[in-house]
Amino acid sequence: MSTQREPQVVRGLEGIYVATTELSRVDGENGRLYYRGYDIHDLVKYGDFEETVFLLWYGHLPTESEYDAFRKRLINYRFLPENLIKMLPLLPQGTIPITAIRTFLSALAAWDPWAEDNSRDAELENAARLTAGIASLLAKVQRVRTGQEIVEPRLDLDHASNFLYMFTGKEPSTEASAAMNAFLILYADHGFNASTFTARVTASTLSDMYSAIVAALGALKGPLHGGAMEAAMRQFIEIGHPENVDAWFEKALAQKRRIMGIGHRVYKTWDPRARILRERARVLAEKSSEPQWFEIAERLAERALNHPYFQERRLFPNVDYYGALVVYYLGIPPELYTIMFALSRVAGWAAHVIEQHADNRLMRPRALYVGPEHREYVPREKRT
Ligand SMILES: CC(C)(COP(=O)(O)OP(=O)(O)OC[C@H]1O[C@@H](n2cnc3c(N)ncnc32)[C@H](O)[C@@H]1OP(=O)(O)O)[C@@H](O)C(=O)NCCC(=O)NCCS
Numbered sequence: 001m002s003t004q005r006e007p008q009v010v011r012g013l014e015g016i017y018v019a020t021t022e023l024s025r026v027d028g029e030n031g032r033l034y035y036r037g038y039d040i041h042d043l044v045k046y047g048d049f050e051e052t053v054f055l056l057w058y059g060h061l062p063t064e065s066e067y068d069a070f071r072k073r074l075i076n077y078r079f080l081p082e083n084l085i086k087m088l089p090l091l092p093q094g095t096i097p098i099t100a101i102r103t104f105l106s107a108l109a110a111w112d113p114w115a116e117d118n119s120r121d122a123e124l125e126n127a128a129r130l131t132a133g134i135a136s137l138l139a140k141v142q143r144v145r146t147g148q149e150i151v152e153p154r155l156d157l158d159h160a161s162n163f164l165y166m167f168t169g170k171e172p173s174t175e176a177s178a179a180m181n182a183f184l185i186l187y188a189d190h191g192f193n194a195s196t197f198t199a200r201v202t203a204s205t206l207s208d209m210y211s212a213i214v215a216a217l218g219a220l221k222g223p224l225h226g227g228a229m230e231a232a233m234r235q236f237i238e239i240g241h242p243e244n245v246d247a248w249f250e251k252a253l254a255q256k257r258r259i260m261g262i263g264h265r266v267y268k269t270w271d272p273r274a275r276i277l278r279e280r281a282r283v284l285a286e287k288s289s290e291p292q293w294f295e296i297a298e299r300l301a302e303r304a305l306n307h308p309y310f311q312e313r314r315l316f317p318n319v320d321y322y323g324a325l326v327v328y329y330l331g332i333p334p335e336l337y338t339i340m341f342a343l344s345r346v347a348g349w350a351a352h353v354i355e356q357h358a359d360n361r362l363m364r365p366r367a368l369y370v371g372p373e374h375r376e377y378v379p380r381e382k383r384t
Pocket residue numbers: 228257258259260261262263264265266313315318319320
């Protein structure tokens with residue numbers, strides 16, 4: 001009798017724990033999210049993106065002097081190498097923005113003297129360069145591809161406001177800065193999602209942080225992961241007017257079409273990030289000349305939340321539903337939403353690379369072979 005157990009194949013690794021983490025805890029049943037034990041509501045209410053990033057990388061909330069020094073370090077890295085900036089217009093016209101960012105983020109490693117150094121100190125420096133760098137890159141790439149003058153970074157603005165300033169060329173309102181900060185805080189980390197897992201697999205080979213983050217960006221690009229925010233916004237635009245919601249909803253149900261921005265693998269109640277971003281979107285919509293997008297989203301969510309189909313399946317709005325509206329009202333076009341996600345998540349990916357390298361084990365699962373057993377080799381001239 002064989003003592004060997006039949007190997008179990010768990011498609012998509014669903015329900016499998018492959019590592020431990022101290023970074024974020026997702027409580028899907030109760031709709032809570034914590035970063036290193038802090039409720040995201042508190043981090044959004046009292047802090048800014050820089051504070052959350054410090055928390056993720058260093059394990060504690062910064063003191064006043066730690067915060068100041070950290071902020072200055074990020075500010076330094078807002079300035080990209082001159083020769084990298086010269087490369088920005090060289091990609092063919094029509095290159096999709098995330099392809100451009102993935103390329104230039106990878107190129108940034110060439111200017112980083114510590115790029116190949118996996119020590120904790122070097123990785124904390126690389127993480128700062130990547131987090132500040134991706135924001136400058138996105139703002140500059142967008143201005144180049146839309147034929148506008150590049151806007152240089154400001155030293156007096158926080159990370160969120162400086163990004164909006166470099167992107168739009170205008171200093172953002174207090175509400176816009178607050179919404180951008182909330183957006184960045186809320187997307188920073190979320191357990192072992194596909195892109196984070198990709199970063200950790202890459203880091204587990206003892207490859208460097210840049211490689212891990214470029215790989216993660218590649219995973220995020222897929223429509224099953226980072227694409228939902230853009231799809232949610234395009235759906236609101238397709239509906240067009242609040243009065244069209246009911247008919248659109250009935251048709252979507254009849255066609256078994258998924259409502260983008262609704263449902264979540266882990267949250268079986270409201271995604272806590274969606275609730276926070278909903279309020280930020282409401283404030284921005286009130287001040288906007290296009291309040292209809294928020295009204296459409298609200299009416300559609302109400303229809304879904306009150307419908308037995310969604311109630312039975314425990315489907316609620318997720319982070320991308322209201323995240324899409326927030327970034328739309330901040331003046332970001334939908335084709336950039338996946339990179340907007342990365343602008344925040346880069347901090348989480350970096351934290352995971354540091355965590356992986358601190359206690360590394362090569363990630364190397366197995367595949368159950370189901371192909372033919374033994375086939376006889378026939379020389380080419382005898383094959384029919
Ligand atoms: C996020 C998502 C992939 C999670 O899916 P999941 O946990 O694998 O759930 P399933 O795909 O197994 O769906 C469970 C049931 O709910 C239905 N469902 C899930 N999301 C739905 C949606 N947004 N609209 C309509 N029906 C939906 C499925 O059709 C399925 O119905 P069935 O049991 O009759 O077949 C899914 O909810 C979805 O596709 N949402 C829209 C895309 C999105 O917003 N993604 C961003 C996630 S943060």
